[in-house]
Amino acid sequence: MLPENLFGMIPGYRRPLFFVVLISFCQGISIILIPSLGLEIRSFFDPRHTDWIWSLIFVPCIGSSLIAMRAYPRVISVIGNHSAYRIGILANVLFFVFLYLFTCLPPETGIYLLLPAMIFQGIGFAWITAAINMRVAVYFPLNLHSGLSGVHSLFCIGAFFCPLYVEGLRHIGHWKYACIAPAAVLILAAVFLEPVCSKADEPEYKKRPVYRFEKFIYLLIFLYGIAEAILGNWAAVFIGEVKGFPSSVVSAALSVFWIFMAAGRLSGSFLARRISRILLHSAYTIISLAGACLILISIQPWHAVAAYAVTGLGCSVFFPFSTSLAAHANREMDEHVSAGAITALLAGIGISGPAAGVLLNTGSLQVDFLFVASGFIFLCLTVFICGLLILRRDQLK
Template identity: 30%
Template sequence: MNRFLKILHLYLDGFFLGFCLIVLPAASFILKSAEAGALSDRQYGLSYLPMNISAVAVCLLFQKAHRKWGSRTLLVVSFLALGGYLACMLAAGRGHLNRDVFLWILSANLCLGVGFGYLLSVLNYETAVIDPAIQDSLLLGLHASLGMGAALSPLAVHFFYAQGDWSRTLLALLGVWLPLLALSFIFRPCSPRGDAQKERTCPSRSSGQDVLTAVSGVSSCSPEKSGTPLPAKAWFFLGTILIYGIAESITGNWSTIYLTRVKLFSPATASGCLSIFWVMLTLGRVLSSFLTLKFDPRWIYRLSPVFMTCAFFYLLGLQDESAAVPAYALIGGACSYFFPLSIGLAVTYFHEFKESLSGLGVAALMVGVSLGSSLTGFLQDIRWMTVTGTMQLAGIAAAVLILCAFGISLAKIPVKGAASCSI
């Protein structure tokens, strides 16, 4: 396969995955309405639990699965799972025909977790090995395409909702899914399966480039010593990522409900806010990847939760609907680089644990996402928390991150970066 066409194929897959990920949050205010499913807060929150569990499991098993089956097989499995997700969501979207909306959404998110975990892992791997010399740029483009898909998803849901049937979004996605599934069957990996086991000789990099390598999610080619426990400070990084996951998941999963139910803003405004959040999340990550090459990444890292906290509490006191979109732009920009830099700095400080930290970092994020989506939904349903209280929790989590970010980044970044490379 021509290199340009292969990159285009991978980017289209990333765009499609990003689009799929945000369909449910974008349609949450519809599915919670009496005529479309009447999901309770507990049901809506719990619906994310199968996705979080399956995504964590798949990410942790990816290396073993990739060695056994290779990229093409996992790509096919990913798209079959995403097809199951779209079919189940379509059944939920036509909930007036059966009343089993909650069960369909649970099934959909189970499929989404499997598809997300395998597809994103394969995309990261295949993009990185196309050309190791420019892997950072290629991976940056991949995650930008995923972010743009996430940004357009709420707009598409609102467009079809205004036309009278939001589930047409899913029909359109199924129309795109079919050719992408067909392409996955003829996909030619850059290298045969099993190459993940081989070590490579890698060029030395500066600490700034090392942070970027970790941001891309590419693992080290230097093996870890088996059985060696992670240092205590590395666990503090993982705890910080977990707290961040709570704040991000509340923003991504509860914002539409908060803006339409509590603030009484229009669905169009809520969709626009969610879109701008994902746009700024993408653009902020692109900008920060260049800033870390020019400035000490620790200071960029410390500023992120400060901006997050200010944005969340500004949003809580907001009454002007026209100011909601700028508020979400600030939240998205502030959130954009905190998780990548958490992984990047942890890997820079504890380079010999690079592969473990990359996997555990994703797992910690997904646990935080689960707490921010599933647990908060349950607490709302038993009336221990309100939707407003959920958004306040995001602001509190961001404030705690200020202390965490300063505390765990006090040590100087090692001057000499260790060797690193693509998988």
């Protein structure tokens, strides 16, 4: 039996475990780098079109992620998981390279490099994340939720570090170099670390039915992605431009959002063994609603940072819990479930940005209504998940 400790010493698997830690950390930096550099990137564009471009900037990333994730099970049956994760690392490195070139060139030239940068980011995120989730499924067959919570917490810690890292470079006047360090770490990981999965772990591609219950879980994850994107991306714009807080406050708020999300996922994994998951979902949802309200009424900078911390804690447990439910549809966590859950999450995040941006730019929606909507989404999702937990409590024992 494999130990249920993410850092447990499994014979022959020390370096792949180190891979999970290192790459998850870099993934967090990769995804949060664009929001962290938001003020600088927005300054490259014409002020009349800035909000439109910011609304659409993540569409190429999300689109390429969805396509890559959809193709992932078939791809690894041809080239293997080892090659797929190395291609993912290469794509992420190219994202950092193109983003650095974008910041160095004049805006009228650099704008053409932003599109391929976001496409490479999407491919890298999709294939690296899927490879890591498959590794987790091998390590934690008996307690999948703990494994997913541990890995996602590492991602959140990387996301926590990124705004602080960018703010430090911003203070010394070298924010354009923010892409260099994570790219170097990814290159070292690709060269020196063992495959994330051995040949024995790589599945053969087989088309299997997607159960109706599983599809319903994916729909809930999709809605969760919409709410998380509103709280994670548009809230940063809100406190920076509407509230008028300085960039250091925005960076601090983003950092505490992700570190408290990591803390929430670890605490949720710990508490799920001791108290009812229904009670956990309800408690964390109330916390997320409170955080969204606190962001709206924040007056002082520290109010906004504290509100972001509360919101991150409340948003933390939904994705690991719901992915575990999808896996229990057929008592296995294979590459199909992993790809399906992440695809649904990315689709929700990708749709919320352009949709919210269009509504805000046309004056059809006020930014504070976004927080009310996201809180309502979390409330409805909790009701659905609690109902599913009640209906399937015998299968989840």
